[in-house]
Amino acid sequence: MQYNPDTSRKFQIVMNTYRVFGFWETLKEIILYLLSRKPHDGFDKKYGVMTSGATESSEAGIADETARSLAVGYVPTREVVIRHILDNTTRGLDLHDYAFVDLGCGKGRTLIVAAQQPFREVIGVELSPLHCEVAETNITRYLSNIKNPIGSRNVRVCCVNAADFVFPNMNLLIYMYRPFLGPIFMHVADNLRRFQAVTGRRVLIAYSCPVEELMLDEYSGFVKRTEYQVISMDYSWSLWECQAEDSLVLSHSEAR
Numbered sequence: 001m002q003y004n005p006d007t008s009r010k011f012q013i014v015m016n017t018y019r020v021f022g023f024w025e026t027l028k029e030i031i032l033y034l035l036s037r038k039p040h041d042g043f044d045k046k047y048g049v050m051t052s053g054a055t056e057s058s059e060a061g062i063a064d065e066t067a068r069s070l071a072v073g074y075v076p077t078r079e080v081v082i083r084h085i086l087d088n089t090t091r092g093l094d095l096h097d098y099a100f101v102d103l104g105c106g107k108g109r110t111l112i113v114a115a116q117q118p119f120r121e122v123i124g125v126e127l128s129p130l131h132c133e134v135a136e137t138n139i140t141r142y143l144s145n146i147k148n149p150i151g152s153r154n155v156r157v158c159c160v161n162a163a164d165f166v167f168p169n170m171n172l173l174i175y176m177y178r179p180f181l182g183p184i185f186m187h188v189a190d191n192l193r194r195f196q197a198v199t200g201r202r203v204l205i206a207y208s209c210p211v212e213e214l215m216l217d218e219y220s221g222f223v224k225r226t227e228y229q230v231i232s233m234d235y236s237w238s239l240w241e242c243q244a245e246d247s248l249v250l251s252h253s254e255a256r
């Protein structure tokens with residue numbers, strides 16, 4: 001996604017913003033963008049949870065020095081953005097056959113939104129033990145308050161580096177909101193390619209604020225399905241599908 005748009009691209013970006021946020025929110029977005037201010041949504045109040053605020057990765061209790069240096073700090077996805085992503089990625093899918101996996105789930109906001117859909121499993125993977133604890137409390141609160149007959153109650157948080165996470169053997173809708181950079185991103189992409197080649201499962205990757213998407217572009221095995229570039233890079237996202245071939249995955253891992 002390039003961020004030096006010409007005039008016609010700028011128009012398209014405003015239209016995309018309108019599609020994601022609607023008229024009033026787009027207006028608010030433009031004003032906030034011009035004032036360089038961050039918006040607030042009423043997510044926590046609505047669900048009785050604590051997901052708001054930002055935390056630097058250096059303050060998140062992450063013991064592994066390398067992983068900490070490649071981690072991006074915590075900021076939650078805005079509710080309107082994750083809802084737009086889910087609406088546009090799950091259409092036509094039988095979600096009973098899919099797990100939603102947020103790699104770098106932070107305090108679990110997206111898990112609460114995804115759990116309103118009939119995913120077979122909703123999984124958050126998080127490196128920071130502090131965020132994991134908050135995410136678990138949030139999920140427990142959400143599940144104990146909600147009576148949604150179609151939603152998933154199979155929600156869990158795994159406190160582990162995303163690079164070490166073992167994916168469940170089912171179709172996957174992976175979500176990432178710029179959680180980590182460089183080698184960790186590459187490692188995760190490699191794991192997903194290998195998973196797809198070995199299991200033949202469908203692997204969709206919704207990547208929000210896709211700062212490392214060039215890596216997906218450069219390696220064969222990932223196909224970009226769609227992208228939404230909106231006013232703020234933070235809320236832009238792209239959808240990728242992993243289509244690895246056995247030989248490709250093997251030759252890549254042999255070369256390492």
Ligand SMILES: C[S@@+](CC[C@H](N)C(=O)[O-])C[C@H]1O[C@@H](n2cnc3c(N)ncnc32)[C@H](O)[C@@H]1O
Pocket residue numbers: 057060067070071072073074075076077102103104105106107108109110125126127128131160161162163176177178179180184
């Ligand atoms: C920008 S926040 C996104 C939070 C959440 N996905 C959301 O959209 O609301 C990125 C999160 O990724 C986590 N993270 C960074 N590196 C990670 C890694 N290697 N494995 C798992 N989580 C990681 C950070 O601790 C942080 O909570």
